[in-house]
Amino acid sequence: MTRVRDIAPLVAAAALAVGAVVAVRTAGCDDPGRYELRSWGYELVGGCIAPGDIVVHAPVPAPKPAENGPTARD
Secondary structure, eight states, rough: OOOHHHHHHHHHHHHHHHHHHHHHTTSSSSSSOEEOOOOOEEEEEEEOOOOOGSOOOOOOOOOOOOOSOTTTTT
């Protein structure tokens, strides 16, 4: 039973590694893209990511404290 407990994490890690390799190989993207240096920084050119694929949400502003509400000192 001790050998199984010792080997199980290695088998699980190997299975996850094989799954990752298979996922990358079957992703369906022929052009992985490349980074090009621009005046403002690096830009990803090519690849399988379209501008609409990544959605960036503006941060939610923190609520304003109540003006006449109770305070911690009350």
